Amino acid sequence: MNAVCYAEGLTRTFPSAKTEIKAVDNVSFSVEPGEILAIVGLNGAGKTTLLRMCATLLEPTSGTLHIDGIDARSHPYRARRSIGLSFGGDRGFYPKASVSENLLFFADLAAVPHRELRSEVSRVLSLVNLEAKASSAANTLSRGQYQRLHIARALLGEPKFVILDEPTSGLDPNVALRLRSLIASIAATGTAILMSSHSMEEVAELATRVLLMRSSRIIARGSVADIVTAAGLKQVSETVLGAKAQPDYDSLLKVEGISYVHRRPHGSRWLLSAYWSDYCEQAEKQYLSILRTPLPQSVALHSHREPDLQDAFLFLSREDAE
Numbered sequence: 001m002n003a004v005c006y007a008e009g010l011t012r013t014f015p016s017a018k019t020e021i022k023a024v025d026n027v028s029f030s031v032e033p034g035e036i037l038a039i040v041g042l043n044g045a046g047k048t049t050l051l052r053m054c055a056t057l058l059e060p061t062s063g064t065l066h067i068d069g070i071d072a073r074s075h076p077y078r079a080r081r082s083i084g085l086s087f088g089g090d091r092g093f094y095p096k097a098s099v100s101e102n103l104l105f106f107a108d109l110a111a112v113p114h115r116e117l118r119s120e121v122s123r124v125l126s127l128v129n130l131e132a133k134a135s136s137a138a139n140t141l142s143r144g145q146y147q148r149l150h151i152a153r154a155l156l157g158e159p160k161f162v163i164l165d166e167p168t169s170g171l172d173p174n175v176a177l178r179l180r181s182l183i184a185s186i187a188a189t190g191t192a193i194l195m196s197s198h199s200m201e202e203v204a205e206l207a208t209r210v211l212l213m214r215s216s217r218i219i220a221r222g223s224v225a226d227i228v229t230a231a232g233l234k235q236v237s238e239t240v241l242g243a244k245a246q247p248d249y250d251s252l253l254k255v256e257g258i259s260y261v262h263r264r265p266h267g268s269r270w271l272l273s274a275y276w277s278d279y280c281e282q283a284e285k286q287y288l289s290i291l292r293t294p295l296p297q298s299v300a301l302h303s304h305r306e307p308d309l310q311d312a313f314l315f316l317s318r319e320d321a322e
């Protein structure tokens with residue numbers, strides 16, 4: 001077995017007042033060296049619970065978990081030596097201690113040999129481009145810098161397996177792009193990465209493979225192209241509608257080939273996306289004619305395109321999102 005992380009039938013339930021909550025239900029996957037496996041799913045799908053189990057922070061109710069060949073359920077402390085973790089957020093470091101003091105502390109915890117502590121801290125600071133902040137107190141960092149500090153901590157001791165929970169959440173687009181390059185470069189050194197993300201753009205850019213979770217289970221898996229294929233969509237049409245348009249959804253959904261329609265604000269207007277599992281020009285004409293009734297001028301722009309990961313995600317998660 002070459003996998004750095006091997007999970008089979010992982011399940012976690014939580015007790016609740018009425019009945020137990022199954023947060024992760026019978027999930028199996030593996031992550032090979034150099035791979036980036038991205039877990040996606042709506043809020044509450046079970047991503048964080050799954051990551052916490054893989055990090056040995058949460059005991060599975062059942063299932064098998066091997067990290068770097070170690071049975072992580074029987075030997076969580078041994079397994080943890082191969083794991084680097086970043087759960088992000090605005091806590092996790094001693095606020096008044098400097099960036100390098102914090103990292104020295106965590107490098108020690110990560111069992112970095114004493115004589116290598118300083119060079120290891122310099123190495124990870126340079127990877128995340130935070131050398132200039134080495135002497136600054138952790139509580140003076142910007143959000144993006146703090147997030148990079150989390151990732152620096154995860155990289156201490158060169159773990160074979162790195163777990164990143166929403167690594168770019170809440171960051172401005174420039175910082176997010178730089179962090180994505182960093183994640184890709186960590187994987188390029190042979191590190192296995194398991195990450196969660198709500199950004200389909202990020203997942204499409206980074207992930208070697210994707211697990212799509214819905215209601216605690218995996219409902220689609222594979223490459224980005226596999227997930228798009230699993231959605232079974234042929235086309236997506238996008239229509240910009242005037243502010244006063246009130247589409248007759250029932251009639252739109254009766255047009256042959258249409259599987260799902262959703263509307264979102266588009267400046268002062270609306271963008272109506274239709275997901276076609278079968279598509280022909282005749283049906284599209286019928287679709288447009290419904291949109292133009294009773295307000296003929298309500299259609300400002302109309303186009304169609306190939307479905308992408310974001311479309312597949314929205315489509316496959318549609319019932320939970322409604």
Ligand SMILES: Nc1ncnc2c1ncn2[C@@H]1O[C@H](COP(=O)(O)OP(=O)(O)OP(=O)(O)O)[C@@H](O)[C@H]1O
Binds near residue numbers: 014048
């Ligand atoms: N400690 C806990 N006790 C009880 N229920 C929990 C606990 N942790 C998670 N859950 C429940 O398990 C389910 C999955 O939660 P989880 O946080 O794993 O989802 P998620 O996909 O990470 O969501 P998000 O995208 O919002 O972070 C939810 O219904 C959640 O309420």
